Amino acid sequence: MPQPDTQYTWHKVFPSEEEAKAQVALRKLHHLEVDGRAICFAHTAAGFFALDDACPHLGHALSRGTTNYLNEVICPWHSYRYNLESGRECDYRTRNAVLHPVEIRSDGVYIGIRQKPTA
Template sequence: MKWVKIFNSLNEAKERMANKTPIKITVGNKVLCGVRINDNLHVSTNKCPHSGAALNEGRVNHLNEIICPLHSYRFNLLDGREANSQCADLEIFPVRIKEDGVYLAL
């Protein structure tokens, strides 16, 4: 597992990521989906395991699940599980917030 810096600080991440609004994050050749929930950052693959839809075009609900914009499948941002076990789980990447930046494990 390789740790890659994606933001210089938590404050920078908060400035670039609106709360509970998915964004596309590109790291090398990987296209990922990032979500900030208060001071917690979550990163997953950007493709829905069911349909391949871009999850950064989806939304986050009150249960802190990311919802696919195509068929409304819901994925837990902590473990990637689909709420109704209708498809494969979403791949989730570990995130570390340190004094010198925010890091993502690839």
């Protein structure tokens, strides 16, 4: 019998994929608060992505930035670029972004927040 996925706590952020597309246009970013965390929600041609909204370089809100054709989010302060599939900072100048999985389910769009390990 398969074990339930206990690595993440899943949070419904939109009631449907259509609503997510209506609220976050293609190639746009949107700020969300999920489980006490600021999340940058991205909609690109490759799909939906979620990452912590604080740029790993100096903490500016990535949701105020832009996306590009390489499927990257670009910080508005110093133009650091983070790959939305891997979180990698594209020029290896700073830490990688913290990504969160996004699932499209029949009842909505969900973001997974990694559970903190229990002692």
